[in-house]
Amino acid sequence: MATSTTPAGNRPRSKADRAYEYIKEQIDAGKFEPHDRVLAGPLAATLGMSGVPIREAIQRLAAEGILSIEHNVGARVAVFDGQAYRDGMEALAVMDGVATALAAGQISTADLKRAEAYNDQIIALLDDFDPVQYSALNAEFHATLYSKCPNARILELVRHEWQKFANLRDPALNVDEVRARATVVEHQKILELIRTEASSAEIEQAARHHVLASLQARTEVQSQLLNTESV
Structure with a gap:
């Protein structure tokens, strides 16, 4: 059976990769609007995985400027002022x-x-x-x-x-x-x-x-x- 890989390389897709792709697709589709909170718990339940890969995906999206991390609030869809x-x-x-x-x-x-x-x-x-x-x-x-x-x-x-x-x-x-x-x-x-x-x-x-x-x-x-x- 062929191994699923990430578009950027040959390594197998991890749970964090799947979470990243899912969250980004939801943002692109407008399911998450600017300023909306992105919560690890509901996403973990939807994707059937623990919160660890969800949080890893959120950090990756924050590093790309797609999400922002706010103290005592968590992740939100980023907005440019x-x-x-x-x-x-x-x-x-x-x-x-x-x-x-x-x-x-x-x-x-x-x-x-x-x-x-x-x-x-x-x-x-x-x-x-x-x-x-x-x-x-x-x-x-x-x-x-x-x-x-x-x-x-x-x-x-x-x-x-x-x-x-x-x-x-x-x-x-x-x-x-x-x-x-x-x-x-x-x-x-x-x-x-x-x-x-x-x-x-x-x-x-x-x-x-x-x-x-x-x-x-x-x-x-x-x-x-x-x-x-x-x-």
């Missing part, structure tokens, strides 16, 4: 810019075509705009590029930051059609810089400014990082 959102977007801009620049030399023609295909799908959305589908395609576009980053630690950090925003469900922070139209142009610029073997500094700056432009469009706050050449 204004400052936390701005801080997170600036961190994402820095990490994505550096990761994309480092990845550039490893990105193949096939990778560029795949990223361009995601961008084309975003363009196709513009006349009947769906912000949820846009966010998914945008994340795939960026992952196609930064996933080739040869620095394992930077790759881990940028994935962590993107994961935080993948679980953000605040309609007030959705990208609108106007920003999406600007995004596809910025995507094309990043791809052209990589295709023409531009300098790492140029690629890093374009990728970083792209994320910061989204921050400014969503919050009307201009990051000080827009005034720097590189980080």
Whole structure:
């Protein structure tokens, strides 16, 4: 009989893995809303396991920014306040810019075509705009590029930051059609810089400014990082 494995590796799925996947699926499906408490006891009963793997899964989700742990309260579905959102977007801009620049030399023609295909799908959305589908395609576009980053630690950090925003469900922070139209142009610029073997500094700056432009469009706050050449 084949052994069930986690998507990220070849080790068998543990009870904590199962609990992690279940809780995350419930959050993604809206069964847990922002601020809702996530209690180990009921989850353990639902999944037929002890509280130990549930608590391990909760800690893992908290480390990813999906849950927050509050003293004397426990785990809640995380919510970004204004400052936390701005801080997170600036961190994402820095990490994505550096990761994309480092990845550039490893990105193949096939990778560029795949990223361009995601961008084309975003363009196709513009006349009947769906912000949820846009966010998914945008994340795939960026992952196609930064996933080739040869620095394992930077790759881990940028994935962590993107994961935080993948679980953000605040309609007030959705990208609108106007920003999406600007995004596809910025995507094309990043791809052209990589295709023409531009300098790492140029690629890093374009990728970083792209994320910061989204921050400014969503919050009307201009990051000080827009005034720097590189980080």
